[in-house]
Amino acid sequence: MTDGVEDSEEIAALEKALVDETMDPVDIPFSLLKSITGNFSEAQEIGRGGFGVVYKGVLPSGRTVAVKQLFERYEILDKTFDSEIDCLAGLKHKNTVRFLGYSSETQYLRRLCDGKLQWVAKRQRLLCFEYLPKGCLAGYLSDASCGLHWSTRYQIIKGICEGIHYLHQHRIIHRDLKPQNVLLDDNMIPKIADFGLSRHLSESQSRDITENKFGTMGYMAPEFFNKGEITFKTDVYSLGAIIMDILMGQKECSDVKEVVESWTDKFGTSKSHTSLEEVKLCAEIGIKCRNYDPRNRPATWSIIHGILDEAEISNWSVTSDVATSTEGQVQSLK
Structure with a gap:
């Protein structure tokens, strides 16, 4: 085979992987x-x-x-x-x-x-x-007064939760969750990226220890930063920081009332009771995820279950794949 033929076959294989x-x-x-x-x-x-x-x-x-x-x-x-x-x-x-x-x-x-x-x-x-044309989530973070509409932020929060839940079902701990590692497609659907620090645990493992404490301050769980301990709750802490970023443009807020009031002002006279309930729910989840004690942070399956149950009063629907993955996680915990 000539190099040209080989090149064309290799390009065709990559093209096929891209569309299939x-x-x-x-x-x-x-x-x-x-x-x-x-x-x-x-x-x-x-x-x-x-x-x-x-x-x-x-x-x-x-x-x-x-x-x-x-x-x-x-x-x-x-x-x-x-x-x-x-x-x-x-x-x-x-x-x-x-x-x-x-x-x-x-x-x-x-x-x-x-x-x-x-x-x-x-x-x-x-x-x-x-290739994700919209770039990373970090470029879209802002407080409630400007930036993305609430419906888009809510879609992004749910998508990140579902992505992390999927990884945890496959026993993968990402370890470096942050807005820079969440990419957005043309429809602003979030996709988790950059698995360079990830750990793939065996079925018998529930935790790991590392001396290499690579990560980003503000998104690193305290037990990882202090002791190098890695569990699925390590990702949950990072998730909480990302949720607060999406809600308020910064991760340090720890007051649900402050978050809701900020969005009440944003909605103004057109405020939707359903949207405010979604804001309140996401704020509660974000704050719980950032609990200092990993034992007090929620598991991803319970986060998804809570968000999707509350969302039944809105126009969001529970997709079959999320329902199936949640059921599988519940079964695995029995």
Whole structure:
């Protein structure tokens, strides 16, 4: 086979993974990802974090993907890559970012070392995801007086809750939940992203301990920050901080009355009793999630159950997949 034929087959496989949500992630050549990102051009950079840079990739068809190139730090490169692959493989939910494929190659380049030309190994570890055009949630946070309408904020809160619940059902602890790691699609549907710090627990595990306390202040649970302890309630604390961000534009508020009054002023004479009840419910959940003691934080299945039950008085409907996942979680707790 010629390189051109191989390239066309590889592009076709990535195109198919992009449009067919039932497909498993595909192995993508480094050369293809390098090509569609303009040789990882700064002009196509769309994000940067502690473990890598994310670029916009443009396929020949005009469709777009997101390409995450991990930094080449020997102590974290393979561990981070393997962790993300382990957590992302098999995840298929409307509130988690779609994982399309990966690239793992080692190149040998001639480099001048100690005055001599030597062959040096350069490892390339990349991940490919669906491209979310609206960017991250962090760019849309504001207090009640401006920004997103309540219905959109409520949709985002519910979607994040459902996404985290799905991860926990699959025994995945995200560990780095924050507005920067929640992406939004064209319809403002939230999708949880960036699984570089995630942990995949075995069926016999309920907790883990780490000495590497990577995370973002304000979203890190106190037991993780103080002792390196990781449980599903670690994510719940972060969820609470995100909910308060969405409600008030900042996470420090701990007064339900203050939140409701803020939104009462926003709704004004057109205020809806149903909407205010939703605001109150979300504020109560956000504050409970941020309880210092993880034992007093709610589980994700109870959060979803509470939100969706209250929402029956509004126009929201309980989708069959959420109902099924909630039932499965209840069964698993028996």
